[in-house]
Each structure stands twice: as structure tokens, then as C-alpha cells.
Amino acid sequence: MRYDDQSALIAMRLKYGTRLGLAILIAEHLQKFAAECSENSVIVPVPLHRSRLWLRGFNQSVLIGRELSRSAGIGMNHDVIFRHKPTPLLRGMSGTQRRKTVDTAFALRADARLAIAGKSVLLVDDVYTSGSTSNACARLLKKAGAEQVLVFCWARVISDFENG
Template sequence: MVRYNDQSSLIAMRLKYGTRLGLARLIAEHMQEFVGECSDDATIVPVPLHRSRLWSRGFNQSVLIGRELCRNTGIAMNYNLICRHKATPPLRGMTGKERQKTVDTAFALRGDARPSIAGKSILLVDDVYTSGSTSSACARLLKKAGAKQVLVFCWARVISEIENG
């Protein structure tokens, strides 16, 4: 993971909004160095997009990153375990509390997901970790379904001045 700054945000934004899909490979290569911390039964689970955002963007950047991580490591990926059943506004510019309230109930487990999660280590893949609200909402569902552990793999993390100081 890298610190979210002008350079790392440019890479994330070019992938997400500039359709520079090859950047998913670069991001996955950086994540790959942490795979050794995962157990043999790990499954990659990308953070899902709501179908309206998927239709407008044409792809889910977390799925692209997860696919490259899967290809590079041999770890299985399942992008059908969690769905984002509520459309949410873009989180950019929201406070941590606003983000948490917005995404808290936005995700749900797919009906047949529990057997694929129970007892497994999950690598939850996302592009940017800002407040942790999205990751926490997804991790809560995965843990409730019996995941042994949930490890958050992201490209860049926003470090606040409070955390840094």
C-alpha cells in the first residue's frame, strides 16, 4: 500500500475515470508483495460497485485489480459474494461519519455466498482506503458469514494529519 498523494491518486483516478485499465496490473503488482501474509485457503473478493455505476463506468476497478492479483498469485477470486444493492452518491468530499452512514447498509451477501466464505481468509480488494467505511461495511458482512479473517488490500491509503502527527 502506498500513501495517498498527488502521484498515487493520479494512478487511481486514471484507472477509475480515465479507463487506463492497464494500471490495474501495476496496482496488483504492488499488492502482491503482501500475499505471503495470507493463508492457503484465501479468496480474493473485490469491493462491488452498484449496477448503475458499473453500467456507466463499464467496469469495476476493484475487479480488474483482483483479476490481476489472481493471475499473478494463483489465489482464487470470487466477485459474486457481496453485492452493492443500494446506489450511493460518490463518497469523495464526505467526512468519515458521512461515508459510514452512506455505505453502512449499501452492501449485502449474495444468497448462496456463505459456503464460499465460511472458514476462509478473504482478501478484500479496493483501490483507495479513505476512512475505512467501505472496507468495514464489507468486512462486517464477510465476518458475519463466517470468514476466518478479512485482510484489506488497497492501492493507496489516505493518511490524515491526525494519524500522521
């Protein structure tokens, strides 16, 4: 859905307001798209750096992915990629700044190829802003042999340029 005041409120309440039940709502909306995916699919949530995970106490993408896995009957692997570099909050950064910030923030686990080679990966995140995070993760997943990477997110920022 389009990122607007309503979708932002839901994403922010999940991410910062610890309204964890909202992960179920988000997963329910994504489930209809998961039904169209191949049987050879796996859900991979966008990882948080361990320092952010310690501060927040949870990864909203893992919560959404877990609910989507349960409702769609698709396995989830949250250990394929990890965020080895801490990054500042991306909010307020331009697309170029975001790309530079996250471009090398992620890495593959040693056994990633075994987990995803030849599979369709459903990369789960809460909000798609510039595509920098998704693209950085997708590059690694493709490098590990993923057949395709599909981005599953709650809301997407649509710029005025994209609106025509």
C-alpha cells in the same frame, strides 16, 4: 502506499480515465503482500452498484483483483457481496457521512457462506479513505463466516491526526 498526488493520479486514471492496464501495476504492488497469505484465501473485490457499473463499464476493484488472483495464484469470487443500494460519490464526504452512506449499501449473496466460511478474505479496493466501505464489507464477510478479512488497497489516505 500513502494517498498523495502520484498515487491519486494512478487511481483516478484507472477509475475514470479507463487506463485499465494500471490494474496490473497496482496488482503487482499488492502481490508481495498476497504471498504472505494462507493457502485458504480468497480475493473478494469491493462491488459497485449496477448503475455505476453500467456508467463506467468496469469495476476497478474487480480488475485489480483479477490481476492479483492471476499473479498470486489465489482464487477470486466477485459474487459474495453486492451493492444493492446506489450511493452518491463519496469524494468530499466526512468519515461520518461516508459511514452513514455505505453502512447498509451492501448485502450478502444467498450462497456467500459456502464460498467464504473459514477462509481468509483479501478484500480488494483501489483507495482506502475513511475505512467506511471496507468496514461495511468486512462486517458482512465476517457474518458469512470469513476467518479474517484483510484489506488490500492501492493507496490509503493518512490524515494529519494519524501522523501524530
